[in-house]
Amino acid sequence: MLDVSLRELEYVVAVHRERSFTRAAQHLHMAQPALSQAIIRLERRLGVMLFERTSRRVDPTRAGNELAADARDIIDRVRVAVSRATGTPRHVLTVHVSEPALETPRRLLAALRATKPDLSVHLTTLPRALTGDDAARAQLSLTIGGPLEVPGAMSEPIRIERVGALMTDDHPLASAGTIAPDDLTRHPVVSIDDQLSRWNRWVTDWLGIHGCQPRWTTSAVFGIVAGSDMVTDGEALFICLESVAADVRDGFVWKPLTPNATATWHLNWVGARPDSGALHEGLSAARAYANTAGWAGHLIG
Known part of the structure; x- marks a missing residue:
């Protein structure tokens, strides 16, 4: 052991x-x-x-x-066990995020734990395509690109991020100011495993609006965080959030898409009243953090 x-x-x-x-x-x-x-x-x-x-x-x-x-889940479970043993009341909030390593869920979950110490946050991370209904059963979920598509789900936007293309600094488009839809038909676009993420759908929909279709890489990566690994050939482009690009090492550049493209993070809940118990605490803490971080201001209008 x-x-x-x-x-x-x-x-x-x-x-x-x-x-x-x-x-x-x-x-x-x-x-x-x-x-x-x-x-x-x-x-x-x-x-x-x-x-x-x-x-x-x-x-x-x-x-x-x-x-x-897994460690976050274990720590939370231990806290719950100690709370039960000592008779200390705790609210439990189950939160589903398919990619918790991205900046937005990292910061949001850290804020929940820091500002609500009596709230026990149980995190589920596997995608709904693999778990069946984890996202629907969670009291609160965080999705990128669109709200949770589950009957009875309620959603609200929490953050808007710019979307662009990540590439190596010696890529033919590295000196361009922005990346146009036509550029994404002339270079392979990194494909994200459809079981994990709806990101490919977002990219396809955005290009479709401009009369283009992506030319996907023949290989797919299991998650957005690993997407930068696929552009090291100096030819592929990785369509990603600006915050994702900020997390990569030297040797890469990120260029915004044109026309301007943004993706919205949504908080979702199913079945429960937004003013009830743990869900109310989680939502209020998330909204407060979004306001403090300056996210909320971008949602106005």
């Missing part, structure tokens, strides 16, 4: 969320070298690398993404 402590799981979650050992250590109230060494020891015991380190940033590997997602 692997010997992994709850504290080590908290380390992984903090580094995954902050993308920085320094910021994660500050959040954990410990020294940065001690945190770095703790993660290295954990990686050696597990036999996998959880984070790729550079002089400028920290990027989770696939193993790091998977462990962080």
